Amino acid sequence: MVEQIDLTQVNWARAQFALTAMYHWIFVPLTLGLSFLVAFFESIYVRTGDEDWKRLTKFWMTLFGINFAIGIATGIILEFQFGTNWSNYSWMVGDIFGAPLAIEGIFAFFLEATFFAVMFFGWNRVSKGFHLFSTWMVAVGSNLSAVWILVANGWMQFPTGMAFNPDTARFEMQNITEVIFSPVAISKFCHATSSGFQLAALFVVGISSWFLLKGRHQLMAKRSIIVASVFGLLASAYVGFTGDEAAYSVAQKQPMKLAAMEGLFVGQKNAPLVAAGLINSAKTPGDRQDAFIAEVKIPGLLSLLANREFGSFVPGVDDLVYGNKEENIVGAQERMEKGKIAIDLLRTYKEASKNGDTKIAEAALKAFNDYKDDMGYGYLSSPEQAMPPVGLTFYAFHIMVILGTIFPLLFLLFLYFNFKGNIQYQQWLLYLGILCVPLGYIAQQAGWVVAEVGRQPWAIQGLLPVTVANSNLTTGTVQTTFFVFLGLFTLLMIAEISIMVKQIQTGPEGE
Amino acid sequence: MLKEILSFYIDGFRSMKTGRKLWAIIFIKLFIMFAILKVYFFPNYLNTNFSNDEERAEHVIENITQLPQNKNQRRL
Numbered sequence: 001m002v003e004q005i006d007l008t009q010v011n012w013a014r015a016q017f018a019l020t021a022m023y024h025w026i027f028v029p030l031t032l033g034l035s036f037l038v039a040f041f042e043s044i045y046v047r048t049g050d051e052d053w054k055r056l057t058k059f060w061m062t063l064f065g066i067n068f069a070i071g072i073a074t075g076i077i078l079e080f081q082f083g084t085n086w087s088n089y090s091w092m093v094g095d096i097f098g099a100p101l102a103i104e105g106i107f108a109f110f111l112e113a114t115f116f117a118v119m120f121f122g123w124n125r126v127s128k129g130f131h132l133f134s135t136w137m138v139a140v141g142s143n144l145s146a147v148w149i150l151v152a153n154g155w156m157q158f159p160t161g162m163a164f165n166p167d168t169a170r171f172e173m174q175n176i177t178e179v180i181f182s183p184v185a186i187s188k189f190c191h192a193t194s195s196g197f198q199l200a201a202l203f204v205v206g207i208s209s210w211f212l213l214k215g216r217h218q219l220m221a222k223r224s225i226i227v228a229s230v231f232g233l234l235a236s237a238y239v240g241f242t243g244d245e246a247a248y249s250v251a252q253k254q255p256m257k258l259a260a261m262e263g264l265f266v267g268q269k270n271a272p273l274v275a276a277g278l279i280n281s282a283k284t285p286g287d288r289q290d291a292f293i294a295e296v297k298i299p300g301l302l303s304l305l306a307n308r309e310f311g312s313f314v315p316g317v318d319d320l321v322y323g324n325k326e327e328n329i330v331g332a333q334e335r336m337e338k339g340k341i342a343i344d345l346l347r348t349y350k351e352a353s354k355n356g357d358t359k360i361a362e363a364a365l366k367a368f369n370d371y372k373d374d375m376g377y378g379y380l381s382s383p384e385q386a387m388p389p390v391g392l393t394f395y396a397f398h399i400m401v402i403l404g405t406i407f408p409l410l411f412l413l414f415l416y417f418n419f420k421g422n423i424q425y426q427q428w429l430l431y432l433g434i435l436c437v438p439l440g441y442i443a444q445q446a447g448w449v450v451a452e453v454g455r456q457p458w459a460i461q462g463l464l465p466v467t468v469a470n471s472n473l474t475t476g477t478v479q480t481t482f483f484v485f486l487g488l489f490t491l492l493m494i495a496e497i498s499i500m501v502k503q504i505q506t507g508p509e510g511e
Numbered sequence: 512m513l514k515e516i517l518s519f520y521i522d523g524f525r526s527m528k529t530g531r532k533l534w535a536i537i538f539i540k541l542f543i544m545f546a547i548l549k550v551y552f553f554p555n556y557l558n559t560n561f562s563n564d565e566e567r568a569e570h571v572i573e574n575i576t577q578l579p580q581n582k583n584q585r586r587l
Contacts, residue, residue: 062529065529065530065533066529066533069530069533069534069536069537070533070536072537072540073537073540073541073544076544077544077548080544080548080549080553081553083553083554083555083556083557083558084552084553084554084555084556085556087555087556087557087571088571088574088575090557091557091567091568091571092571092575117519117520117523120523120530121519121520121522121523121524121526122519122523125519125522166572167568168564168568169568169571169572169575170568343575343576346572346575346576347576350572350576464575468574468575471556472556472574473556480552481548481552481553484548484552488543492536492540495536499529499532499533503529
């Protein structure tokens with residue numbers, strides 16, 4: 001098995017980063033959503049004065065605390081990896097990311113040291129109102145602290161508001177507003193956080209279902225289900241809306257990713273949306289094979305979603321790799337040639353500057369500025385390398401969308417039977433509720449697979465491929481740390497699950 | 512005021528049940544991350560190998576102005 005994997009250093013560094021990011025994203029979305037649910041539960045308690053709501057709030061708050069504690073600082077490992085495995089990248093984007101990530105760190109620290117402490121320690125020490133305020137602040141603050149990292153990720157997908165400095169080899173911030181309010185960053189933040197709300201609702205519904213199946217804490221379970229299902233339904237609508245926005249911005253800014261998400265090789269007008277399909281793994285760009293072994297299509301819908309216009313042209317992988325003159329699309333092949341010129345000119349500029357040859361340096365720099373937008377393509381060895389893994393992107397995208405469509409139906413069913421008053425007898429639904437907890441996590445991970453695998457081969461879209469972003473390390477070094485992380489994360493996961501399960505089995509205090 | 516804040520935190524920590532286990536995990540995790548992983552496995556590549564920003568920039572420029580085939584040769 002191991003022999004079949006490409007064991008180059010870049011791929012091990014990629015695998016390590018993917019492992020850490022996916023592990024980190026197990027905890028983050030639940031924190032984002034559960035913090036708001038806890039705030040809603042406590043708001044009902046403060047409004048009604050009903051002690052059962054307080055017990056319920058404290059129970060979910062404890063689970064929130066466990067998830068938060070185990071997940072805390074796992075994101076910092078990503079920053080370690082930037083400095084070690086991805087030093088070229090890290091150096092080049094330092095000016096863009098340094099400030100936002102530092103703000104996030106400081107913001108999170110003060111948030112946790114103040115409102116988090118009041119939330120957990122302050123039940124009998126501060127007024128009800130201030131406690132509730134602190135809980136809301138934790139919810140709002142947790143979500144706001146996700147802004148910066150998602151802005152950074154959005155910038156990598158659509159680099160804007162910056163200029164490349166050929167003397168320092170750095171992308172330097174020119175306009176912070178453009179970076180923060182880039183359409184990709186906004187849609188990424190909204191979609192990622194709202195999907196976290198959906199996951200938290202599934203988590204609460206799933207655990208409450210378990211209580212109902214066991215015949216324990218029925219009042220708490222039913223109340224939790226009502227609030228979580230309403231929250232989940234609203235979140236699902238928002239996920240759908242932000243997902244549409246995210247897909248639109250992908251279509252406009254990263255058309256190759258959209259082509260991979262839909263398995264679209266030959267671009268067309270009035271392009272259909274593939275609702276489900278089986279990818280032909282033998283398909284390569286430019287050949288005459290069908291992209292699918294079997295598929296279910298909805299005519300014209302992809303054109304509408306991608307361009308907000310029926311009948312519009314949606315480029316496929318072939319158009320983006322080889323170009324399409326009719327549609328005015330410059331392909332990777334042509335951009336590679338310009339990119340190689342940009343790299344040569346940058347080298348000439350640096351050498352001339354070092355030798356004090358001002359005239360040549362100035363001329364090279366002037367010419368470099370004309371070609372620099374395609375510099376990233378100059379590192380590719382073949383135009384086909386501009387294509388991300390289509391199968392993985394396609395399946396991850398469709399798994400995410402299909403699951404994201406099922407979840408609101410689940411919330412509706414839970415609400416229906418809850419209001420009917422016989423939810424505790426609907427065993428099939430309660431088991432389905434439990435099953436949807438891991439499915440919610442799968443949808444979350446699939447979403448990030450789409451975002452990150454779909455933008456390959458780029459570390460920074462169009463400017464820096466991952467093969468150039470990495471450090472000159474040996475494969476063995478990165479392999480070692482990969483397995484160290486695998487072991488560490490497995491242990492932490494076991495700790496989380498065992499503590500969480502024990503707490504769930506204990507249930508809310510005082511019953 | 513300061514005394515009240517201190518006692519708020521001290522009493523809070525004292526009254527924790529599950530929280531104690533969680534804090535233990537947090538501290539062990541932070542120790543492993545910062546005292547072992549960061550120090551022994553994750554040195555900052557550019558800070559370790561180059562003494563100033565000029566050298567770091569020079570190194571990165573050298574890397575990004577090599578075409579892919581040259582870069583692979585260098586690694587091999």
